[in-house]
Amino acid sequence: MKRNILALAMASTALFTSTAFAEDVTLTIESWRNDDLALWQEKIIPAFEASHPGIKVKFTPSAPTEYNAVLNSKLDAGSAGDLITCRPFDASLALYDAGHLADLSDMDAMNNFSDVAKAAWQTDDGSASFCVPMAAVIHGFIYNKDAFNELGIEVPTTEEEFFAALDKIKEDGTYIPMAMGTNDQWEAATMGYNNIGPNYWKGEEGRKALIAGEQKLTDEQWVAPYATLAKWAPYLGDGYEAQTYPDSQNIFTLGRAAVYPAGSWEISGFNTQADFEMGAFKPPLRNAGDKCYISDHTDIGIGMNAKTEHPEQAKEFLAWVASPEFATIFGNALPGFFPLSKTPVELEDPLAKEFASWRGECESTIRSTYQILSRGTPNLENETWGASAAAIKGTETPEALGKKLQDGLASWYEPQK
Structure with missing residues (x-):
């Protein structure tokens, strides 16, 4: 009898143990x-x-x-x-x-x-x-192909062509030339400054030189993108100062704007919301024939x-x-x-394939503020948000913005002192 009870207990334990392991x-x-x-x-x-x-x-x-x-x-x-x-x-x-x-x-x-x-x-x-x-995301510009076709606009490759296209869109009046606001600030830096900037500071070359203290934020290649952003303001539509990030997304996907300064992360959402064909183009070159750089951000x-x-x-x-x-x-x-x-x-999505194709044409870099340079106070990433928005609104000069950022970085980052 005792042996039967013991055997039953052992069998129950074994069953419980195997069940526990199987969970x-x-x-x-x-x-x-x-x-x-x-x-x-x-x-x-x-x-x-x-x-x-x-x-x-x-x-x-x-x-x-x-x-x-x-x-x-x-x-x-x-x-x-x-x-x-x-x-x-x-x-x-x-x-x-x-x-x-x-x-x-x-x-x-x-x-x-x-x-x-x-x-x-x-x-x-x-x-x-x-x-x-x-995954990484890539920066550039998404545009409304219908709008470009209606107005006979070629995809711009240089800054001169870019602003000529915006002028033509503005003159026609059917579309807001470009959908972006400054209310949330981060997009002015992310889709503005760090989108066009790599063509100025030569991508990784400039970013690493800044970390090493060999370049400063008051140098021409770091200040000039703010001057270019200042030229965006007339093309952003009335009330852009109060326009939020979701506002800008809606303005573009509803077909009211022709160009959207973008990150590739927008593709999935835009595909479901826009009922027009979209294309993408790289950040415009400062001069024809220049080497191109893209923010290909891990x-x-x-x-x-x-x-x-x-x-x-x-x-x-x-x-x-x-x-x-x-x-x-x-x-x-x-x-x-x-x-x-x-x-x-x-890749299957045509817009994603367009963004990804730039990796074979341009040198990739990451956003300039993300590694090492935003560990102190003031935080360079957050300061760049405010500076980029101020540049677009014209509330401070590009030179003053560069000096403010440089002074802030030098106050805590040893290689920049």
Whole structure:
């Protein structure tokens, strides 16, 4: 009798143990990309789970403007998800330095990315990589092809042609020449200054010289883009000073404006909202025949919470994110976010293909303020927002803006003192 009871108890224990081991592990992803929720739920997660039985994934985004604060509070409380979507450079480096992100350098999957792609999520000396690169965005201008055809306008390649096109659109009066406001400030810097600027400071050459202290923000190549932005004001339509970012998006997609200073991240939304054919053109050259530079900005990666209870499963997911399968799904489901893995991805969206084609014609760089130069106070990235908006509105001269930014940077950044 005792032997039967013991055997039954052992069988029950074995059954319980095997059931426990068979339970799915659920990984939770933190992200600011709340507009990508359907993409993750309908395409990315099902593709992963189909090839990785036993691992479930939940995508739990926050609002973009709240993400940093929400994530930091969760990390401090020990309640953050297993996987952390990473902004590029200093924001994620701060999380790594605080012990919140795990070092992923020993993952074989990191070999699927170039040094340039990995640099956005590495320590300054490159000794540790803490996020798997996912995608970059490219800057340029999106335009209404119907409007250009109606008015007989050729796609501009130089600044002279660009302003001539805007003049023609303004003179006709059917369309606002260009949809952008200055109310939110960041777009004046992101789609304005850091869109056209690389052609002035020669991309990585100028950006790295600024970090090294070999160039200053008062130098001509850093001041001149503000003078060019000042020339945009007459083409932005009445009331542009109070126009928000969503306002500008709506003005363009409703067909009221002919040109939109853009990042490629707009493509997916614009495709669903605009009922006209769109095209894209590169930031205009200062002079015909100049070498072209584009802002090809490493934008999004994904890392592992250093305190996750499921490190093996989290690394399995990260290795899959580094795979050609993920790159193909992500690059085509979210056109305008360009995968960073070494394996080429065949893009289907014509507008995304247009943006991506510039990589073969121009030198790529990242936004000038994102690495190292915005770690102090005043924060150069945020200061550039205000400066770019002021340049467009004409409230300060380009030279005064350059001096203000230089003085701010020199007040805390040793190589610029």
